[in-house]
Amino acid sequence: MRIAILSNVTVEVLAGMLNKEHSIWLPPGFGAWIETALKPSQEMVAFDPEAIFLLLDSSHATFDADSALRAKSSLETAFPNATIIVPELEDLADEVGAFFDERMWKIGSMPWSMKGLRAIKDEINRLIRAMKGERKKVLALDFDNTLWSGVIGEDGVNGIKPYTEFQRGIKALKERGVVLVGLTKNNLADVEPVWTDERMVLKLNDFALLKIDWSDKASNLASAAKELNLGIDSFVFVDDNPAEREQMKAMLPEVVVPEVPQDEAMLTKFLRRIARLYFPELRLTDEDRRKTAQYIEESARREFAATLSVDDYLRGLKMWADVHQIADAEIPRVAQLSQKTNQFNVLTNRYTIDEVNGFAHDGGRVLLTVHSGDRFGDQGLVAFVQAVVAGDKATIVDWVMSCRTMNRRLEFAVEERLELELSRRGISHVLASWRRTLKNAPVENLFDAFGFDLVEVSADERKYELKLPRKEALKHYVDFK
C-alpha cells in the first residue's frame, strides 16, 4: 500500500520499520506536516497515496487542534481517493505503557520507545486492514448491568440507572454505521418499558435486532447473524457478566469478546478502545450510514416471508433494480463492495478506488452497477459485475453482490441485464469462473444456476462458458428502472 505519513515528530525510524510491507512517503525536512497538508507538494501528489496518516504527538511535541483539523480537511480535498487517518496516539500510549523513550526525544526528536514504535506500526497495519474492509460490523450488547446499572426484571424500569455516557458512545458508533444487536436474558414484557424511559439514550429503533429471551446468548447471536446475513466473525459481544463472556468464547470462538470493566467510570474509555480496535472510523459512504435502517427493513421483510410461498414472497416484495454502466460517483462504493464482499463473490478480486476508476474508463470492459430496492426500502448500490470484452468474447471477471440481497433471485435479473449489454456489443461467447475462498461457497454453483456449461472443474475452481443468445430466459421477479 502507498502510505504518506505526516507528523510533528521525526518518523523516519517508523518509516524504516514499515517500508518492507508498504511504500512509504515522508515530506522532506522536519516539522513540515502542516505546510505539506495545506499545500501538498508535487512529489506527494505524484506519489498518489492510498492512505495518509497524520501522526500527531502531544506528549513531547505540540500542535493545535485547529491546525490538525484544517490539515485533515485540506488533505481530504487534495486527495479524494486516499483515506486520511489520524490514529489516537494518546489512547495507544495509555494502553501499551513504556511507550516513550526520553533518549530518543533528546537526540532524534522522536519520542517513542521500541515498544511504542512497534505498537504504532501494528496500529497502522490494523487500520489498513480496516480500510480494506476487515473491520467488524456488529456490536452485540447485553442490557442489565451493561447498558444500565441494575436488573430490569427485578428492579423495574424505575430501579435501573442507564449508563448515559456509555450509551451516547454506542449511539455515536451506530451513527457511523455499526449495527447494534441486543442480547439479553429477560422477559420481553419486563424490558418493554425501558424504550419509553427518557433517561435512555439508546432507543428501540437504534437496534437492528433484539433477542430477548432465556436461550443461551451464543445461539441467539448465531441466529442474529443468520437473520442479518452477516458472518459470526463480524460480531463484537459486550457483556458485564464474565460467565456469559466465557460461554460465548467457548461456543463461538470467532466472536470478539472483550473484557468489560466493572467500574462505570471506565466504560467510556473501554468503548473508545473497542471503537479504535474493531470499528475504526474511516471514510464513510452513504451506504454505511443507512445500514441500520436497511437491516431493520430486512427484519420486516423476513416477517413478511414467514407467511408466504417463496414465489409469492418474491413477487410480493416488488423488487426493482437499476442496472447501468458505472458512474464516477459510484466508484468508491464499488471498490468498497469488492473489498468487503466475501460470500457472493466469484473470484474475490479486491480493488482500490484507483483501480476501479481505471476500469470505469476502459472501453474494453463492461462494468455494471446495480442499485436496488423493494417495497420495504431502498437498498442502495448492492452489486456490480464486470466483464472484459475482446472481439466476440467476454470474460466475466467480477460477479459481486452484497449479502443483504442474497436469496431473492436478484442475481438472475442482473445477469439478464449483463448478457443484454454484452449482446448489444456483439458478444456471442461468455466465459466465467468461480474460485474457492474460505467464504464464497454460496456462489460455487452460481453459473450452473445461470445455465452456463461447465467446461473445467477442480476442487477449487470451476470454469464455464455460455453461448449468446441464451435459449431459456432467466427467472426473476425484478422490475427494471
Add this chain to the structure above:
Amino acid sequence: MTTEKDFLVFVAGVLDVPAESISLGTAYESIPEWDSVMQLRLTLEIGSEYDVEIPVDEIADIKTLGGFYKYLTA
C-alpha cells in the same frame, strides 16, 4: 551470553542485509543501510532485544557494530 554470531544475525535482520556482509568491525555509514536514522533504530532494537539501555550521551559515540556489542558484554 549472546554470541557474536547471534548478535550479527540479529543486527543484519534490522539492517536488512545478509549476515555475512557485516562484522563487529562494520563502521557507521560504511554501508548505505546504516545512517543516522538507523543509528536510532539500532539503539532501540538492540536495547529491546537484549534488555540494555545505552546512555543517551554515548549513542553518538558508537561508530562500529562492535560498539553496540560492547554493551551486551559489559
